[in-house]
Amino acid sequence: MTSSEKITISVLKADIGSLVGNSTIPEIFEETASDILDRYKGEKIFDYFVSHVGDDLNLILLHNKGENNREIHEIAFEIFKKNSEIAKEMNLYGAGGDLIKKEFTGSLIGMGPGVAEMEFTLRSPESIIVFAADKTESGAFNYPLFQMFANPFNTPGLVIDPDMRPGFRFEVWDLYNHKRIYLNSPEEIYDLLLLVGTSERFAIKRVYPRSDKYPKDEPVAVSSTERLYEEAGKYAGKDDPVMIVRAQKGFPAVGEILEAFSFPYMVNGWMRGSYWGPLLPVSLKNARATRFDGPPRVIALGFQVKKDKLYGPEDMFDDPAFDYTRNKALEIADYIRRHGPFEPHRVSYEDLLTTTAKPILDKLIQRFEDIK
Numbered sequence: 001m002t003s004s005e006k007i008t009i010s011v012l013k014a015d016i017g018s019l020v021g022n023s024t025i026p027e028i029f030e031e032t033a034s035d036i037l038d039r040y041k042g043e044k045i046f047d048y049f050v051s052h053v054g055d056d057l058n059l060i061l062l063h064n065k066g067e068n069n070r071e072i073h074e075i076a077f078e079i080f081k082k083n084s085e086i087a088k089e090m091n092l093y094g095a096g097g098d099l100i101k102k103e104f105t106g107s108l109i110g111m112g113p114g115v116a117e118m119e120f121t122l123r124s125p126e127s128i129i130v131f132a133a134d135k136t137e138s139g140a141f142n143y144p145l146f147q148m149f150a151n152p153f154n155t156p157g158l159v160i161d162p163d164m165r166p167g168f169r170f171e172v173w174d175l176y177n178h179k180r181i182y183l184n185s186p187e188e189i190y191d192l193l194l195l196v197g198t199s200e201r202f203a204i205k206r207v208y209p210r211s212d213k214y215p216k217d218e219p220v221a222v223s224s225t226e227r228l229y230e231e232a233g234k235y236a237g238k239d240d241p242v243m244i245v246r247a248q249k250g251f252p253a254v255g256e257i258l259e260a261f262s263f264p265y266m267v268n269g270w271m272r273g274s275y276w277g278p279l280l281p282v283s284l285k286n287a288r289a290t291r292f293d294g295p296p297r298v299i300a301l302g303f304q305v306k307k308d309k310l311y312g313p314e315d316m317f318d319d320p321a322f323d324y325t326r327n328k329a330l331e332i333a334d335y336i337r338r339h340g341p342f343e344p345h346r347v348s349y350e351d352l353l354t355t356t357a358k359p360i361l362d363k364l365i366q367r368f369e370d371i372k
């Protein structure tokens with residue numbers, strides 16, 4: 001460690017090609033990523049883990065260079081670019097898709113990939129869980145973040161742990177207007193819900209502790225909020241967000257964090273980014289899209305963190321305790337599928353304008369005539 005006791009966890013992700021269709025990625029992507037990361041390990045990064053969910057490659061990096069660091073983002077760009085070339089050679093689906101900008105511009109933010117990073121003072125001990133979802137949007141983590149950090153029915157620690165009683169501070173982004181607001185839980189939870197219930201537009205970017213025990217400017221949770229539609233200027237797949245959550249000792253316990261996913265809540269995305277469906281918590285083994293290009297899936301990788309080492313991952317959803325949730329999700333998937341192209345299965349008209357339906361709708365609108 002150089003400057004301080006602070007460490008940084010960066011979770012950087014991109015869809016740079018997939019098989020079959022948009023279902024999953026070939027093993028060579030993860031191997032290539034590991035080969036490149038091994039070169040930098042011990043020099044620019046301390047440790048790493050490479051993973052995927054569906055067609056999205058996820059890089060989990062431990063270092064001490066802070067958030068939005070040029071060197072770290074450039075390593076990820078090198079990996080995404082190399083894999084894009086492999087994808088083109090293999091004639092994979094959507095080769096290079098999320099690399100909207102072809103040359104590195106100093107930061108991955110705005111280039112297409114998703115970014116969730118947090119710099120914080122390492123506690124002893126420190127446990128984190130990294131979540132990654134496929135076939136859904138940035139705001140897809142609003143529901144579980146509210147459950148973990150603001151709902152005592154999910155997180156009893158909010159009531160019985162003295163360090164959690166002061167509550168948490170939510171940083172919410174208006175993704176349409178590039179603005180943010182800070183809201184305190186518990187006293188402002190009605191305002192918080194009023195906004196984050198609209199997950200297409202408002203996304204919880206970060207959550208901060210309010211207890212005096214921990215620095216109040218160091219997040220306990222962070223999610224990626226990049227909107228692929230906006231960055232590409234057209235529909236180019238869904239955002240497929242990632243999230244980091246710190247656990248235990250004044251923060252939600254691991255079980256309280258996972259409990260937030262025990263209800264298969266509905267998310268926006270699924271087929272062609274145009275359908276609402278239940279979020280299915282899955283093991284790494286099942287982290288690939290199948291039925292109707294889904295259902296939208298999420299994985300949970302748990303790590304115990306030392307200043308220069310990630311111990312793990314534990315594949316947290318690889319557990320029969322989530323079988324009921326999965327079965328329920330499949331039942332809901334079947335029910336909602338029967339709506340076909342009707343809402344609430346299909347997304348709203350406004351949301352359709354961010355999909356491949358936009359040019360079709362634009363033409364149709366011109367054919368409308370006034371009713372006398």
Ligand SMILES: O=P(O)(O)OC[C@H]1O[C@](O)(COP(=O)(O)O)[C@@H](O)[C@@H]1O
Binds near residue numbers: 136238270
């Ligand atoms: O128009 P295309 O190229 O066939 O793409 C349709 C695909 O786009 C998707 O919405 C892309 O999914 P991702 O968001 O995971 O990239 C799939 O559901 C679907 O298979």
Ligand SMILES: [Mg+2]
Binds near residue numbers: 134135237
């Ligand atoms: Mg994807």
